[in-house]
Amino acid sequence: xxxxxxxxxxxxxxxxxxxxxxxxxxxxxxxxxxxxxxxxxxxxxxxxxxxxxxxxxxxxxxxxxxxxxxxxxxxxxxxxxxxxxxxxxxxxxxxxxxxxxxxxxxxxxxxxxxxxxxxxxxxxxxxxxxxxxxxxxxxxxxxxxxxxxxxxxxxxxxxxxxxxxxxxxxxxxxxxxxxxxxxxxxxxxxxxxxxxxxxxxxxxxxxxxxxxxxxxxxxxxxxxxxxxxxxxxxxxxxxxxxxxxxxxxxxxxxxxxxxxxxxxxxxxx
Amino acid sequence: xxxxxxxxxxxxxxxxxxxxxxxxxxxxxxxxxxxxxxxxxxxxxxxxxxxxxxxxxxxxxxxxxxxxxxxxxxxxxxxxxxxxxxxxxxxxxxxxxxxxxxxxxxxxxxxxxxxxxxxxxxxxxxxxxxxxxxxxxxxxxxxxxxxxxxxxxxxxxxxxxxxxxxxxxxxxxxxxxxxxxxxxxxxxxxxxxxxxxxxxxxxxxxxxxxxxxxxxxxxxxxxxxxxxxxxxxxxxxxxxxxxxxxxxxxxxxxxxxxxxxxxxxxxxxxxxxx
Numbered sequence: 001x002x003x004x005x006x007x008x009x010x011x012x013x014x015x016x017x018x019x020x021x022x023x024x025x026x027x028x029x030x031x032x033x034x035x036x037x038x039x040x041x042x043x044x045x046x047x048x049x050x051x052x053x054x055x056x057x058x059x060x061x062x063x064x065x066x067x068x069x070x071x072x073x074x075x076x077x078x079x080x081x082x083x084x085x086x087x088x089x090x091x092x093x094x095x096x097x098x099x100x101x102x103x104x105x106x107x108x109x110x111x112x113x114x115x116x117x118x119x120x121x122x123x124x125x126x127x128x129x130x131x132x133x134x135x136x137x138x139x140x141x142x143x144x145x146x147x148x149x150x151x152x153x154x155x156x157x158x159x160x161x162x163x164x165x166x167x168x169x170x171x172x173x174x175x176x177x178x179x180x181x182x183x184x185x186x187x188x189x190x191x192x193x194x195x196x197x198x199x200x201x202x203x204x205x206x207x208x209x210x211x212x213x214x215x216x217x218x219x220x221x222x223x224x225x226x227x228x229x230x231x232x233x234x235x236x237x238x239x240x241x242x243x244x245x246x247x248x249x250x251x252x253x254x255x256x257x258x259x260x261x262x263x264x265x266x267x268x269x
Numbered sequence: 270x271x272x273x274x275x276x277x278x279x280x281x282x283x284x285x286x287x288x289x290x291x292x293x294x295x296x297x298x299x300x301x302x303x304x305x306x307x308x309x310x311x312x313x314x315x316x317x318x319x320x321x322x323x324x325x326x327x328x329x330x331x332x333x334x335x336x337x338x339x340x341x342x343x344x345x346x347x348x349x350x351x352x353x354x355x356x357x358x359x360x361x362x363x364x365x366x367x368x369x370x371x372x373x374x375x376x377x378x379x380x381x382x383x384x385x386x387x388x389x390x391x392x393x394x395x396x397x398x399x400x401x402x403x404x405x406x407x408x409x410x411x412x413x414x415x416x417x418x419x420x421x422x423x424x425x426x427x428x429x430x431x432x433x434x435x436x437x438x439x440x441x442x443x444x445x446x447x448x449x450x451x452x453x454x455x456x457x458x459x460x461x462x463x464x465x466x467x468x469x470x471x472x473x474x475x476x477x478x479x480x481x482x483x484x485x486x487x488x489x490x491x492x493x494x495x496x497x498x499x500x501x502x503x504x505x506x507x508x509x510x511x512x513x514x515x516x517x518x519x520x521x522x523x524x525x526x527x528x529x530x531x532x533x534x535x536x537x538x539x540x541x542x543x
Contacts, residue, residue, distance in 0.1 A: 023293040023306075023340040023426070025388070026419035031399050035411045045406045052403035052410065055396050112299050113528050119300040120521035126305070126333035129326035131312040135289070138305055142295030175539040178478070179532035185474030186506060186531060187299045190523045191335030192473065193510035194301075196465050198334065199370050200511070204458045211466030216500045222377035222467060223385075229463040233374075233456035240452035 001085075004041065005159030008081050011037045012154045013143060015073060020142030030054030030076040037080040046090070050080050053094055058101070070101030071108060074150050081158045100157075107149045110180045115146065116187050207232070273435060278317060282351070285313035287430055290347055293340040300524055302337035307347065307372075314351040318358045328354070331365055337468075338376045339383020344426045346375050348433020356441045363441065367454040373461035377468065387425075392418050475502035477531065479538045487541075 015027040015036060026032060031051045038047015058072035075097040083093030118141070125134040144151070196208070207229065214225045275283065289309040296305040311332040319325035338346060353368045395417035402410030479490040494502050510523055 020295050021291055022419070022423065023291045023343070024419050024422060025340075025392075026415055026422070029392075029396070029414070029418075031396060031403060031414050032411055035403075035408065044408070048403050048406050048408055048411065052400045055400055055403075059393065059396055113524075115298040116300045116524050117521070118296065119298050119304075119524065120519065122296055122301075122305045123330065123333050123520070126308045127326060127330045129322060129329055131309065131316075131329070134305065135292070135309055135312075138292050138296040138309065142292065142297075146295070146297065173539070175535040176532065178476070178538075179535035180528075182474075182476040182535060183528045183531035185476050186527050187524055188302075189469065189473045189503065189506050189510055190520055190527070191299075191301045191304075192465055192469050193507055193514050193523075194520060195335045195369075195373060196462070196507065196511045197514045199366065199373060199458045199461045199465075201458065204455065204462050207459050207463040208466035208469075211463035211468075212470045212500065212504065213466075215467035215470035220467075221381055222464070222471075223381035225467045226374075226378035226381070226460065226464060229460045232463075233459045236459060237449070237452050237456040240455070241449055244449065244452070 001159050004081065004085055005155040005157075007040045008037065008077050008158040009151045009155040011040050011077050012074070012147065012151045016147045016150070017143035020146060021139060028073040030058050030072050033073050033076040034080050037077045038084065041081060041084045043084045046084055047080050050083060050090055050093060051076070053090070054079065054097060057094070057097065070098065071104035071150065072101060074104035074154065075101030077154055078157055085158070104150060104153065106177065107153060108147075110177070111149045113180060113183050113187065273431060275431075279434075282313045282317045283348075283430060283434065286310050286347060286351065287344070287427055289313065290344045290426060290430065293343055300520065301333070301335045303343065304333050304336045306343070307336040307350075308333040310344075310347045311350060311354070314354055318354055328365075331369065334369065336372065336376065338380040339387065341387055341422050341426045342379035342383040342429065344430035345433040346372060346379060348430045348435075349375070349437035350433075352434050352437025352441060355438070364454070367457060370454060370457035370461040373464060374457050377464040387418075387422060391421055469503055469507050470500055473500075473503040473507065475506060477502075477534050477538065479534055480541050482541065 011033070015033045018027040019025060027036075031054070034051030034054055035044060035047040038044045038050070041047075054072070054076045058070070058075070078100045079093040079097040082088055082096055083090055122134065122138075125137070200208075210232075211225055211229065214220045214228065215222075289312065290306065292309055293303050293306040297303060308329055312329065315325050315328050315332075319328060332350070350368060350372060353363050353371065357363045357365075357368070395414045398417065399410040399414035402413065404410075475491065477491050480487045481490050482488075491502060513523060514520070
């Protein structure tokens with residue numbers, strides 16, 4: 001079972017790695033993950049057939065906005081592994097998928113603050129201009145570190161069984177879990193604060209609240225909010241342009257009256 | 270009309286930028302999200318444009334700021350940023366703040382378009398075709414899915430990077446010399462700061478719970494704050510953090526502080542709630 005555990009961890013590294021390096025969300029979809037797991041474990045056909053069912057199950061679960069309710073990739077790997085290795089029927093394997101996906105989504109949530117702690121290190125590399133270091137370490141991070149808990153758990157789960165995993169999660173006190181998930185929700189504010197401190201000025205600062213209210217109270221999506229703000233921005237811009245044009249015209253008029261006659265200035269009116 | 274004929278230097282830079290733009294999710298984290306990938310994508314452009322390594326490093330740091338959008342439309346913004354950086358170096362028409370504001374202003378809308386088009390449209394169509402073939406155990410279903418969903422993203426990213434660069438160049442050229450760059454900066458910051466407000470509303474969650482007992486009844490502190498105004502805690506957190514950053518506190522201390530505070534509050538909350 002150790003070998004099979006390693007193969008499942010390899011499947012996890014492979015699909016996550018390809019997606020990370022190509023900026024895809026393609027290999028981590030069940031329809032690709034399941035056949036790859038099946039291939040590694042020696043039963044491609046089961047993998048393909050389960051891939052179809054798993055993709056249908058997880059299709060509606062979207063990852064928009066960064067929060068994923070269930071980890072479809074991990075769920076697919078474990079479900080396929082269980083079906084092929086224990087000889088269970090496909091339905092049992094599929095029934096396993098959802099709880100695994102939910103557990104893994106929680107584990108991923110716990111891992112996020114750890115990944116956040118790298119942020120200052122990355123910034124330091126950028127500041128020092130160490131681009132090639134930043135590049136290869138980013139790639140390494142994307143392939144191995146980013147989903148490290150998933151890789152490890154794929155190994156443990158397949159090598160030692162799913163029950164052990166559940167009992168570990170259950171022994172964690174509830175406040176640790178809620179603390180971690182609260183922290184990852186608040187850490188996003190650090191990035192926004194850095195951004196805000198760069199573009200904030202008294203003149204435009206009020207529009208922060210316009211955006212906030214439109215999103216929070218009217219539940220508008222980013223695109224309609226952007227359109228509204230763009231209209232305001234264009235109005236500001238055109239207004240400024242008018243003032244500038246008037247200023248230029250006044251200056252040109254002052255210039256031409258003292259100099260030669262306005263023959264060379266192309267006046268439309 | 271957009272021009273798509275580039276000289277050899279531009280071609281080389283764009284090609285390098287393309288491969289680096291694939292690293293969007295590599296060192297993704299909740300604090301700065303896709304910042305490292307944007308910094309890496311801009312690195313070949315900055316190498317081309319900046320001769321002074323000190324200035325180049327400052328520019329790299331600038332592009333390592335918070336960034337988040339759809340992985341494919343990402344390249345479009347990088348293309349525009351390349352054009353803006355080039356204009357800054359060759360004509361001095363744009364400044365750092367303008368570049369940053371335009372980046373921020375474009376993040377939200379491009380994310381929306383990308384998710385709607387690739388995630389909710391192309392992916393669903395590709396998966397639909399794939400599932401049909403896969404149920405019969407045909408590997409062609411998987412291959413078609415990769416080709417349609419993955420392939421379309423690669424091709425789109427390639428052209429969007431070039432489109433961003435060409436559009437950025439022609440756009441700036443038409444503005445340059447009219448003295449409107451300052452007005453553009455202001456307009457872009459309006460859009461930018463507004464989008465930051467919208468993103469703070471949707472992406473920053475203060476999910477803490479702290480029951481406070483008043484006599485026999487206990488009240489939930491954070492739900493009271495929320496009932497005054499939904500998201501008030503997020504706004505307060507944002508402004509407090511911004512205040513600290515302006516004072517020069519390093520982001521790592523803020524991250525650690527938030528983690529410690531969240532676990533501590535959650536622990537105290539569990540004691541009070543018991």
